Amino acid sequence: MVALGALFQLSVLTFVPGSLKTGGLTDANFRAVLAPQYLRYIWDTIVLSALTTILTLLASYPVAYALARTPSARVRSLILVLTLAPFFTGAIVRTYAWMLVLGQSFIKWPVKLLFEPEGVLIGLVHFSMPTMILILAAAISHIDPVYERAAASLGARPSRVFLRVTLPLSLPGIVSGSLVVFAWTFSAFPTPELLGGGRVKMIANVVKDLALDSFNWPGSGAFAVVALVVTLLVLAVTSRMLGREAAADGHRPA
Amino acid sequence: MNTTVVALEGVSKRYGAVQALDAVDLAVYEGEMLSLLGPSGCGKTTTLNVIAGFVEPEEGRVLLDGDDVTRQPAWRRGLGVVFQSYALFPHMSVADNVAFGLRERGVPRADVAARVREALTLVRLPEAGPLRPSQLSGGMQQRVALARALVIRPRVLLLDEPLAALDRKLREEMRAELKDIQREVGITTVFVTHDQHEALGLSDRVAVMNAGRIEQLGSPREVYEQPATRFVADFIGASTVLEGRVVDARTVVLAGGQRVEVHLPRVLSAGATVRLVVRPERVAVGGGAGGAANVLRARIASVMFLGDHSELRLDLDGGGRLLATVSGPALFQPGDAATISVPPDAFLEVPTTASL
Numbered sequence: 001m002v003a004l005g006a007l008f009q010l011s012v013l014t015f016v017p018g019s020l021k022t023g024g025l026t027d028a029n030f031r032a033v034l035a036p037q038y039l040r041y042i043w044d045t046i047v048l049s050a051l052t053t054i055l056t057l058l059a060s061y062p063v064a065y066a067l068a069r070t071p072s073a074r075v076r077s078l079i080l081v082l083t084l085a086p087f088f089t090g091a092i093v094r095t096y097a098w099m100l101v102l103g104q105s106f107i108k109w110p111v112k113l114l115f116e117p118e119g120v121l122i123g124l125v126h127f128s129m130p131t132m133i134l135i136l137a138a139a140i141s142h143i144d145p146v147y148e149r150a151a152a153s154l155g156a157r158p159s160r161v162f163l164r165v166t167l168p169l170s171l172p173g174i175v176s177g178s179l180v181v182f183a184w185t186f187s188a189f190p191t192p193e194l195l196g197g198g199r200v201k202m203i204a205n206v207v208k209d210l211a212l213d214s215f216n217w218p219g220s221g222a223f224a225v226v227a228l229v230v231t232l233l234v235l236a237v238t239s240r241m242l243g244r245e246a247a248a249d250g251h252r253p254a
Numbered sequence: 255m256n257t258t259v260v261a262l263e264g265v266s267k268r269y270g271a272v273q274a275l276d277a278v279d280l281a282v283y284e285g286e287m288l289s290l291l292g293p294s295g296c297g298k299t300t301t302l303n304v305i306a307g308f309v310e311p312e313e314g315r316v317l318l319d320g321d322d323v324t325r326q327p328a329w330r331r332g333l334g335v336v337f338q339s340y341a342l343f344p345h346m347s348v349a350d351n352v353a354f355g356l357r358e359r360g361v362p363r364a365d366v367a368a369r370v371r372e373a374l375t376l377v378r379l380p381e382a383g384p385l386r387p388s389q390l391s392g393g394m395q396q397r398v399a400l401a402r403a404l405v406i407r408p409r410v411l412l413l414d415e416p417l418a419a420l421d422r423k424l425r426e427e428m429r430a431e432l433k434d435i436q437r438e439v440g441i442t443t444v445f446v447t448h449d450q451h452e453a454l455g456l457s458d459r460v461a462v463m464n465a466g467r468i469e470q471l472g473s474p475r476e477v478y479e480q481p482a483t484r485f486v487a488d489f490i491g492a493s494t495v496l497e498g499r500v501v502d503a504r505t506v507v508l509a510g511g512q513r514v515e516v517h518l519p520r521v522l523s524a525g526a527t528v529r530l531v532v533r534p535e536r537v538a539v540g541g542g543a544g545g546a547a548n549v550l551r552a553r554i555a556s557v558m559f560l561g562d563h564s565e566l567r568l569d570l571d572g573g574g575r576l577l578a579t580v581s582g583p584a585l586f587q588p589g590d591a592a593t594i595s596v597p598p599d600a601f602l603e604v605p606t607t608a609s610l
Contacts, residue, residue, distance in 0.1 A: 144339070144341070146337055146339055146341040147341055147343060149306075149308050149328070149335070149337070149341070150335065150337060150341040150343070151343075151354065152307075152308075152327070152328040152329045153306060153307075153308075153328050153329070153331075153333060153334070153335040153403075154329075154354050154355035154358055154402070154403075154406060155329050155330075155332065155355050155358040155359055155406065156329055156354070156358045157329050158329075160358060161329075164354070165343060168345045169343075169344070169345060171345075
């Protein structure tokens with residue numbers, strides 16, 4: 001709360017170029033960061049976060065399903081170890097590893113990935129998958145397999161059982177996993193900083209540029225406040241939309 | 255004359271170290287209601303799951319109308335299953351639950367609505383269609399589960415402890431209703447239960463299971479009156495097992511020294527050891543049962559008043575314990591001496607070799 005208060009205070013003070021000292025009260029910072037070149041970064045961040053969320057969901061669901069449903073304890077712990085491995089390497093090491101992989105030195109990629117949005121997207125998805133997998137697996141393992149048996153006994157082939165029973169019943173996990181991944185991708189810093197190479201910028205990178213390269217602390221404060229408001233708005237809207245649906249489908253075994 | 259609908263041939267299934275099913279043979283006839291009765295872990299639910307196609311046996315074959323369906327997945331078998339927890343889909347309305355199987359079969363939309371209505375009327379819930387399962391009571395959910403299973407017009411109806419989750423009064427009502435519906439539809443039914451009253455009251459035939467085997471298969475009266483093994487005698491109905499030694503074809507000396515006359519279908523050889531089962535309702539306490547009855551001396555060990563009847567535990571003079579029921583309250587106190595009479599045909603024999 002104190003940090004947020006300081007951020008807000010900074011954002012309404014006048015920027016004096018060439019000095020870290022600030023002047024009197026002003027709304028000039030907000031008018032400046034609401035200019036198109038800054039709004040573009042916010043829009044880029046929303047798009048990247050949304051894409052990351054969707055791709056993470058698609059990539060994680062099969063892994064989470066296997067984790068929740070495999071009868072073999074050995075397979076389960078193998079999946080779990082592979083899922084959690086990135087957690088033990090730390091953000092910086094992992095991101096430098098991606099720079100090596102995405103660069104053209106080890107693998108000759110047909111399209112350029114490093115320092116492009118595609119490369120940042122790959123890094124963000126990888127970064128988000130463990131969390132998504134764990135949230136989804138928890139939701140799937142809470143679905144009583146008797147529902148799947150019931151659907152099969154009524155003539156549904158496995159793909160239909162999945163579409164009509166398993167998937168809708170795992171919706172609460174899909175909603176909470178997506179919200180978590182969206183929120184933390186929105187504030188991502190090291191991944192776009194290193195894999196974007198200054199060409200792909202998300203909100204956190206712009207805040208850092210303003211604060212540490214231009215020494216425009218009030219400007220960066222204003223931008224951070226705007227970003228915070230946008231994040232809260234996006235989260236409120238999506239959780240309201242998805243939450244209502246999930247509540248209607250909320251499952252409580254008899 | 256009896257057409258076999260479902261047949262199990264030498265079906266075995268093992269879970270780790272546990273032999274859940276041990277070479278089970280079973281034939282279910284057209285239109286009958288057959289119950290699988292036994293304690294938990296006896297293999298009755300595994301048997302049902304093998305028939306339904308949820309569990310694949312390691313050995314043996316499953317036949318449906320003579321066709322080998324052992325390797326056929328559940329969704330191809332066309333059987334109706336009612337689960338113990340009902341397993342109604344919580345994210346769908348009652349009508350959508352009942353319609354599920356019809357939609358999977360590609361039944362035209364107009365027919366789906368009509369058949370759903372028909373099925374809900376059959377289970378006496380014609381108005382429940384738009385509700386969510388969570389808005390229904392346990393008994394109502396049970397009926398919806400039955401409607402969902404019956405609406406696809408399954409070849410066989412499989413019921414897994416369908417009444418176990420209901421409270422006692424509702425369970426007795428549903429028991430009668432289940433029987434009516436089954437008779438109305440005339441569908442071949444396999445019914446899993448651990449409750450002997452359910453099994454005896456509902457079924458045409460009862461398969462009593464223990465440790466992965468069928469101990470006895472017969473009509474409710476057969477398994478009650480002529481238990482094939484000591485396990486069946488113990489499990490079905492309260493009963494007492496007395497040991498004795500054969501004196502001649504009609505006379506047995508009980509372990510406690512008292513002599514009784516018996517009428518057993520098998521010719522007894524003198525000197526052999528026999529195990530005799532006596533049902534508690536055949537034991538008369540106090541007043542003589544008349545004529546040919548054996549009169550025995552005993553002492554009351556305990557009295558339990560159960561409303562419409564009382565249950566007495568009796569210690570026979572010289573040894574041996576006997577269970578007796580009398581209607582209404584019992585006029586005895588523990589420790590009282592009592593004369594009891596048991597008619598000769600009340601003694602049933604169970605094989606001495608059968609282990610408990």
